Amino acid sequence: MINAAVIGACGRMGALIVETITTSPDLQLSAAFDLTNVGKDAGEMARIAPLGIEVSDVKDLERVLKKTDTDVLIDFTVAGATVVNAPVVAGCGVNLIIGTTGLSPEQRAVIDGAILENGVKAVISPNYSVGVNVFFKIIREAAKYLSDYDIEIIEAHHNQKKDAPSGTALRAADVISEAVGGKEYVYGREGIAPREKEIGIHAVRGGDITGDHTVLFAGNSERIEIKHTAHSREIFVKGAVRAAAWVCAQEPGIYSMDDVLGL
Numbered sequence: 001m002i003n004a005a006v007i008g009a010c011g012r013m014g015a016l017i018v019e020t021i022t023t024s025p026d027l028q029l030s031a032a033f034d035l036t037n038v039g040k041d042a043g044e045m046a047r048i049a050p051l052g053i054e055v056s057d058v059k060d061l062e063r064v065l066k067k068t069d070t071d072v073l074i075d076f077t078v079a080g081a082t083v084v085n086a087p088v089v090a091g092c093g094v095n096l097i098i099g100t101t102g103l104s105p106e107q108r109a110v111i112d113g114a115i116l117e118n119g120v121k122a123v124i125s126p127n128y129s130v131g132v133n134v135f136f137k138i139i140r141e142a143a144k145y146l147s148d149y150d151i152e153i154i155e156a157h158h159n160q161k162k163d164a165p166s167g168t169a170l171r172a173a174d175v176i177s178e179a180v181g182g183k184e185y186v187y188g189r190e191g192i193a194p195r196e197k198e199i200g201i202h203a204v205r206g207g208d209i210t211g212d213h214t215v216l217f218a219g220n221s222e223r224i225e226i227k228h229t230a231h232s233r234e235i236f237v238k239g240a241v242r243a244a245a246w247v248c249a250q251e252p253g254i255y256s257m258d259d260v261l262g263l
């Protein structure tokens, strides 16, 4: 069995990941961390039966990871926390699944450096759903044929989401830009804003929308819209738990969901 810990264990994603680990044939929960609800039972925080594993203070990350012989830690928190915690985790020789979005290029460089220096294994993905990773492949193909069309990305998420645009929208922009040899990004438009050859990126926030992403290729007299809609967080949770079991059997390095899914 693989010992898996969760940080952000009391959050929307973290609680579902704790629950899913308890039904996994490959993983068992070794530890749970959060800023809130320290000392409470991680199972109760996930609205399941008590697990006898309390939520630990993130200040005790190193000590608890070592004491519990954790193999892999799953992190769905906020960028400012991940950039601090991931180097501590890698320094303990523990593998990482990072789902936190909104990481700046500088934060990502710190995290990548810690993973590589410590010779651990990690999957880092802005989106752990199978469908979104297939969506990335489809938009890459479409972009090759439609590079002269106007390209816009529209994403929608619930009103509690902190970062904008979503990590998935930014990844979609990068996929398209790589496919067509480079494009500027414009985030929303206001005032006098004539369209150039950019990729426009737009973030909608409201209610309990789990996550919608549309890529629009608009030409004269026609348009194509490629859309992914997440119906529940389960798809991200299942993907992250699958990645945690997969990564432990790999060589040291940084992997994407394409690698996990063999796409």
Ligand SMILES: NC(=O)c1ccc[n+]([C@@H]2O[C@H](COP(=O)([O-])OP(=O)(O)OC[C@H]3O[C@@H](n4cnc5c(N)ncnc54)[C@H](O)[C@@H]3O)[C@@H](O)[C@H]2O)c1
Pocket: 007, 008, 009, 010, 011, 012, 013, 014, 033, 034, 035, 036, 058, 076, 077, 078, 079, 080, 081, 098, 099, 100, 101, 102, 125, 126, 127, 128, 129, 163, 236
């Ligand atoms: N990659 C994906 O597939 C995917 C899918 C959904 C959400 N996300 C991302 O996952 C992250 C979490 O989303 P959420 O909806 O669960 O948010 P949330 O606000 O419900 O949960 C975040 C949790 O992290 C905890 N936290 C914050 N700082 C911490 C720290 N320093 N140490 C320990 N815990 C800390 C919070 O207390 C909270 O319990 C976001 O970045 C979101 O965009 C990624």
